Amino acid sequence: MKITKDLYQGSLALLTDFYQLTMAYAYWKSGKGEQEAVFNLFFRKHPFQGGFTLAAGLDYVIDYCSNFRFGKEDIEYLSQMKAPDGSPQFEKGFLEYLSELKFSCDIDAVEEGTVVFPNAPMVRVKGPLIQCQLLETPLLNILNFQSLIATKAARINLAAKGEPVLEFGLRRAQGIDGALAASRAAYIGGCASTSNVMAGKLFGIPVSGTHAHSWIMSFETELEAFEAYADAFPNQCVFLVDTYDTINGIKNAIKVGQALRKKGKEMMGIRIDSGDLAYFSNQARELLDEAGFPEAKIVASNDLDEHIITSLKGQEASINVWGVGTKLVTAFDQPALGAVYKLSAIKTENGIFQPKIKISQQSLKINIPGIHNVKRYYSNDKAVADMIYLENEEINPRGTVIIDPTDPTRRKRIMPAFYQEEDLLKPIFKKGKAVYQSPDIQKIRERAQKQLDSFDKTHKRLVNPHLYPVGLEENLHHLRMELVLQAKKMENGNA
Amino acid sequence: MKITKDLYQGSLALLTDFYQLTMAYAYWKSGKGEQEAVFNLFFRKHPFQGGFTLAAGLDYVIDYCSNFRFGKEDIEYLSQMKAPDGSPQFEKGFLEYLSELKFSCDIDAVEEGTVVFPNAPMVRVKGPLIQCQLLETPLLNILNFQSLIATKAARINLAAKGEPVLEFGLRRAQGIDGALAASRAAYIGGCASTSNVMAGKLFGIPVSGTHAHSWIMSFETELEAFEAYADAFPNQCVFLVDTYDTINGIKNAIKVGQALRKKGKEMMGIRIDSGDLAYFSNQARELLDEAGFPEAKIVASNDLDEHIITSLKGQEASINVWGVGTKLVTAFDQPALGAVYKLSAIKTENGIFQPKIKISQQSLKINIPGIHNVKRYYSNDKAVADMIYLENEEINPRGTVIIDPTDPTRRKRIMPAFYQEEDLLKPIFKKGKAVYQSPDIQKIRERAQKQLDSFDKTHKRLVNPHLYPVGLEENLHHLRMELVLQAKKMENGNA
Incomplete structure (x- = not known):
């Protein structure tokens, strides 16, 4: 199924927030448009006061990105937009840039039907700042909703007991x-x-x-x-x-x-x-x-x-x-998942990705800096813990500690040698080329069932579920703490 | 904006519940497909515990009906469907019938931006049973959602006080x-x-x-x-x-x-x-x-x-x-409006529309029989009451009584001579031909504001609003009571 061909008429590039376009314009003006960045898509809390979330929607995302382009009508629409003072909102050069824009990002994502947890990236987008920003809104729209409904359906099917x-x-x-x-x-x-x-x-x-x-x-x-x-x-x-x-x-x-x-x-x-x-x-x-x-x-x-x-x-x-x-x-009791899409690293002039932090009045809203993947550890086909780690960091096979990103007193020792492991983020696009083929929907449905089966039933309890351990690998935890303290110091210096 | 042309790719005739098609098939088999019927679309309770609902979505409905047809691919899809015993789900003759089907209903509806109330029809569809059924689901999908969101937006804008x-x-x-x-x-x-x-x-x-x-x-x-x-x-x-x-x-x-x-x-x-x-x-x-x-x-x-x-x-x-x-x-605190679409009359062999009733274990779910319109009475540009009445019934200008359809002890005397009045259902299609042109969206927005202004602020209070009087004209009330009692008697006879 190709939404842009079988369902919708043509380009969906304008299916984004206007501020993505104003930022794109300002990046273009300031010469930062092609600077590479990394963004993570994740949610902060399971829906329905539950203990799990089921990822869905990736096939829509793949189609969206594969057919990403600004069509002639899109450019015409943007060219007639006016700033408050009556001047054109966007310069011609920027509209030409958009009309020639080709999707060229790397995307890594969890497969549809994967059980996922708060704070762990479901999708990682790496590419030019402008493209990363333009994709933010449609990716959130698609994945927030389909994951929400897949989760609700899984809960209802659990209640129906087969x-x-x-x-x-x-x-x-x-x-x-x-x-x-x-x-x-x-x-x-x-x-x-x-x-x-x-x-x-x-x-x-x-x-x-x-x-x-x-x-x-x-x-x-x-x-x-x-x-x-x-x-x-x-x-x-x-x-x-x-x-x-x-x-x-x-x-x-x-x-x-x-x-x-x-x-x-x-x-x-x-x-x-x-x-x-x-x-x-x-x-x-x-x-x-x-x-x-x-x-x-x-x-x-x-x-x-x-x-x-x-x-x-x-x-x-x-x-x-x-x-x-x-x-x-409608996921009646909680009609939105609330996933967000946050910058976590940016390439500096020396070609190195610099991890980025956003601090906040609400500590729940502090992001996880760097370029990560998520490892799921299994013991006898049962999932035991998920670890968010810096992808270029080697995991000590003799053991590491994972630390809950919202409560650093919650820690769990992981001995990788005792477990099977799986990296949850799989390559979907490389430099804009699709490297992943979505399974057919029957297979996705079977995967969802198998994934749910791999979790202890206490995590799937519909009310007051047992918390499944998900944490930052200790080096990532330390990096995050350091950057938070740095940012707070910097502010005080600035104030 | 034409959703079927500018947004969606082609035909949306399959955007309906499968049971509409099985019923269509069974109507066709039993020779009842062209029998004329009347259906009303209405909701039973304002959303958000509020005192008003703002109708929206009609322009989508007009486009949907204007472009209603089963395309080649739709028919191909239906022709490969199998019954549980492996035989084709639908006979060829029926699929030919569908492929030649032309929208030919009368539709009357409240204009977008109209303030509407429980139990009063927002849309009335009159036409061959099969077409009426096929339209049920898309009409509900479109109008339920857009009316829900327009209402939520109106509430939020009331709170923002301009x-x-x-x-x-x-x-x-x-x-x-x-x-x-x-x-x-x-x-x-x-x-x-x-x-x-x-x-x-x-x-x-x-x-x-x-x-x-x-x-x-x-x-x-x-x-x-x-x-x-x-x-x-x-x-x-x-x-x-x-x-x-x-x-x-x-x-x-x-x-x-x-x-x-x-x-x-x-x-x-x-x-x-x-x-x-x-x-x-x-x-x-x-x-x-x-x-x-x-x-x-x-x-x-x-x-x-x-x-x-x-x-x-x-x-x-x-x-x-x-x-x-x-x-x-998402209309977070109540993400669905819950409007329904109910048969209220059917043409008998002698060419007369017979009013129909559905009784229910839940008396709230008893429908209003017959072919109605809704009159809104105004005094000095302030709305004072809505009356649901049988369209072919003359209203006594010297006065009538309206009776709340869910609580017959709530009644209000109406003296039409003292008020200005407006029929809320306007002709939209006649025998499948559009006879109404949607205003542009600015005009619809202005109408919504003007409609809201015509109601006393106590009806627009966000919490515990004052109930606006809506009732059945007394003849309609009596007809309904009679049919309910008849149906209950018939059942007892049958049991």
């Missing part, structure tokens, strides 16, 4: 792509299908759906409506039973199921979309079993999320399939 | 169109500009933005960074002062402001993006005033919404311009 979760959020999603990208991410996070036919077509994911209340209402009686539906889909009927009276609806579904059976066909089940789902699902199970339909599935929907599903399971509701919409595709 | 609110949510928005449509709706709701350059280009709305922390960090010192920025934009500098130390940052901004002034230029202001905004804005105001910059604006950002803005104003923070992102474009 029972199918059908995503049908299109009608409540935030815009057209807010729906499409959500369907994609929800599938990666473990959902069985989407209701969104266009998402099915674009991404090659299964679609599902049966009928609405309006189908029932367009007939004189519910029974007629069920019969007509069964005529059209004799082998795939899931009857929606709550248009008028749920118990009566179940009985009507059974009547039509019996008629189908006489023709050698079998109804698939029923759906309940309102009322007390625990009560009605148990009533339905009883009636269906009594009538000889123990295999008929009971689908439930109505503002479900991981917590309501957990509660319904706790009450022993007889629900086999979970239809989830609004709460999933 | 001071400019800049929208910069792209990086946290839900997907690409989740950002674009949000920028559009935020502008309609009263925001002064967006940071999203592509939204600026597509919709013709103002864009704004200055620079990020990374600009500062890419220089050796903050002062150098400010100076370089001032070189590029001598007349439009808004310096971000909190990269290292906010107070020191303000002092550096003043230094550069003084240097600019010597060249006959004037800095525009400063921006604070972290820390205690009340404290630092007051410090900044004092320092700027002392240094001779009483006109310099103080821009504040950092997870602002209407409640934080109200609180900062209560604390007499010296903030002149409000930058709002995440909380606005």
Whole structure:
């Protein structure tokens, strides 16, 4: 799927914040535009008060970067922009520069379906300052949202304990792509299908759906409506039973199921979309079993999320399939992930990358300087810790200490020799050339499941999860402390 | 702006729930596909515990319907779909029917920028059952989201009391169109500009933005960074002062402001993006005033919404311009509006529209039967009540009673002769032909402001608003009651 070709019409280079363009212009004016820099994309806190985040969206990013260019219309739009004093906002030379700009960055990123943690880079962009800045906003837009939804979907699927979760959020999603990208991410996070036919077509994911209340209402009686539906889909009927009276609806579904059976066909089940789902699902199970339909599935929907599903399971509701919409595709209880994109190093005139720090009134907002990768250590296929380290620094194989970036009293000794290890950031682009091919979406979904399986269940607990250890390798920790103190001294000197 | 031409590549007919297609197929099979029906789109509760909702998104809907068609690729996709037993999901004849389908519905809708209320139709679709169904999901997707964001923007602008609110949510928005449509709706709701350059280009709305922390960090010192920025934009500098130390940052901004002034230029202001905004804005105001910059604006950002803005104003923070992102474009505290689309009438064989009811375990979910419009009554340009009425019913000019659809004990007597009145649903399409031309976005924004002005401020209170009276005209109320009782009787008979 190529969003810029199959979905969107042409260039998406203007899908960025205006300040990226004003900075690009000022870099260009000051001769710094081609100076190389390194930026990291990371988030500071798991969403939903959870213990993990599932990365998604990289395939969109790859397409975005591969087709990055300012088209003729983009340049025309920029050329007519005016500064507050009425003069053109941008000089002609800069617009020519933009129109000839070719994407030439290195990008390293975690693969889609990787479980990721706060402060560790999900994406690292290295390249000319202007390009790094222009990419900030679209990368955040894409990865923030798809990772958020993949995580939400994983949580809902954990609650459903292997029972199918059908995503049908299109009608409540935030815009057209807010729906499409959500369907994609929800599938990666473990959902069985989407209701969104266009998402099915674009991404090659299964679609599902049966009928609405309006189908029932367009007939004189519910029974007629069920019969007509069964005529059209004799082998795939899931009857929606709550248009008028749920118990009566179940009985009507059974009547039509019996008629189908006489023709050698079998109804698939029923759906309940309102009322007390625990009560009605148990009533339905009883009636269906009594009538000889123990295999008929009971689908439930109505503002479900991981917590309501957990509660319904706790009450022993007889629900086999979970239809989830609004709460999933909007990530209702926390509709934004809040990932950021921060400069961490810049190449000086002598050709060396200088690590950079941003201090802040809020110490949580201090970034991690330098050029990093993230190592995940495994013991018997179980993840034990993630270490953020300076890529050009050799790790002492006899042992190192990782230090929590937000609480330096939390430390863990790592003996690399005892573990398997994996570098999480993989090369995606080198000097603007794609060196990575996204797996197909089934493979991404399988990877997500395998990744989730590699974490202890206490980290995946939906409420009050056990904290998984992620820390800075000790040399990186020391570098960071040093730069913070330097910056604070410098300020005091300046003040 | 034509989303299907300027933004998306071609047909969006598959942007619908799969069950719309299965129902379409079953309607086609049962010969009911061309039977005419009426559907209403409405919501049940204002978002954000507020007292009003601002309608937005109609221009997208007009474009969607005007370009509604199943393209060759859409049909190919549908033709390869398989039923669970491996047979083709849809018969060839149906796919031919779809490929020749031409949009032919009547659509009546409230104009964008109209203040709307629960239960009253925002859109009414009248046409062949199949088309009505296929449109359900995209109409809900578009109108739910844009109305939600326009409402949020209006609330935030009410809190800002006329001071400019800049929208910069792209990086946290839900997907690409989740950002674009949000920028559009935020502008309609009263925001002064967006940071999203592509939204600026597509919709013709103002864009704004200055620079990020990374600009500062890419220089050796903050002062150098400010100076370089001032070189590029001598007349439009808004310096971000909190990269290292906010107070020191303000002092550096003043230094550069003084240097600019010597060249006959004037800095525009400063921006604070972290820390205690009340404290630092007051410090900044004092320092700027002392240094001779009483006109310099103080821009504040950092997870602002209407409640934080109200609180900062209560604390007499010296903030002149409000930058709002995440909380606005995701409607963070309630990220979905929850509008629904319900069948309310269907044409019987004798050519008469029969009103339809859906009863439910949850009485809130009982729909309003028949074919309605909504009349708004005004007294001296102030809105006093909305009445949902049967369109073919004459209103007694000597007086009628409106009855709250969720609480029949709430009633209000209306004397039409004393009021000005306006029908809110306007014809948009007649038999598939557009009969309405969307105003340009400036006009829509002005309409929204004028609409908001026409409501008493107690209805616009951000917390615990005074309820604006909306009710069913008494004949419609009686029809509804009758049908509910009939349906309940029928059920009992059936059970």
